[in-house]
Amino acid sequence: MMTEREFPNWETLYQEQPVENMPWFNPNLDPDVEEALINLELSNGSVLDLGTGPGTQAIALAERGFQVMGTDLSEAAIHQAATKANQKGLEISFEQDDILNSHLQQSFDLILDRGCFHVLPPHSYDTYVQTVANLLQPKRYLLLKCFSQEETREQGPYRFTPEEIQQIFKEQFALHSAKQTVYHGTLDPLPKALFCILEKQ
Numbered sequence: 001m002m003t004e005r006e007f008p009n010w011e012t013l014y015q016e017q018p019v020e021n022m023p024w025f026n027p028n029l030d031p032d033v034e035e036a037l038i039n040l041e042l043s044n045g046s047v048l049d050l051g052t053g054p055g056t057q058a059i060a061l062a063e064r065g066f067q068v069m070g071t072d073l074s075e076a077a078i079h080q081a082a083t084k085a086n087q088k089g090l091e092i093s094f095e096q097d098d099i100l101n102s103h104l105q106q107s108f109d110l111i112l113d114r115g116c117f118h119v120l121p122p123h124s125y126d127t128y129v130q131t132v133a134n135l136l137q138p139k140r141y142l143l144l145k146c147f148s149q150e151e152t153r154e155q156g157p158y159r160f161t162p163e164e165i166q167q168i169f170k171e172q173f174a175l176h177s178a179k180q181t182v183y184h185g186t187l188d189p190l191p192k193a194l195f196c197i198l199e200k201q
C-alpha cells in the first residue's frame, strides 16, 4: 500500500508563483516526447496535453503542426498558458478540466500526460485510466511521463516501475515501451523519471 503523498493547492500555486520557477517548467518540447513523435512517425492530428500547467508542451506541439487542446485543474494555469499561446499567435484550445471528473467530449489522436498522473491519488487510478481511454481513439497512444521508482528524493510525486504502470493500465492499454529517463525541468539534479508509451486497445 502506497503512503499518500501531499501536493500543493494547484490553483493557489499558479496564482502565486511564476511558472518559470516551477520544478516541471521546461520551455522546450520534452526530449522524450520529441523522440516518441519521431519513432511513432506522428506529425499531425489532435493532441490533448493533459495537466498542461504552464502550457509549454502544448505550445511546442502546436508549433509542430498538431491541433492541440490543453487542460488543467487550475484556472490560473490555463489563463497564463492561453495568454502565452495568444502572444505567439497560436490557436490552442485551453480549458479548465479535472481529469478525475472530466467534461471533455472529444476523442483525440494522441494524449500527453507529462506529470499529471503522478500527482493523482492511487485510489483514483481506475477513474483516470477509464477517462483517458474514453478520450483516445483506438490504437492511438498515451505518452506518459512520471517519476521513476529510482528517484530517491523524499518529497514529490508518486514513483513507478514499468511493471506497476503495466498493471495499472492493463484493462485498457498495452505498454508499448517504458524508458528510464529524467524529468527535464528546473531541479538539480533532474529527477529520475519513467517515460511510457501506452497503446489504447
Ligand SMILES: C[S@@+](CC[C@H](N)C(=O)[O-])C[C@H]1O[C@@H](n2cnc3c(N)ncnc32)[C@H](O)[C@@H]1O
Residues within 6 Å of the ligand: 010, 011, 024, 025, 026, 050, 051, 052, 053, 054, 055, 056, 057, 071, 072, 073, 074, 077, 097, 098, 099, 100, 113, 114, 115, 116, 119
Ligand atoms: C507536475 S505539473 C506538470 C505540468 C505540465 N504538464 C508540464 O509538463 O509543464 C502537474 C499538473 O497537473 C495539474 N493537475 C493536478 N491534478 C489535476 C487533475 N485532477 N486534473 C487536471 N490537471 C491536474 C496541476 O495543476 C499541474 O499543472
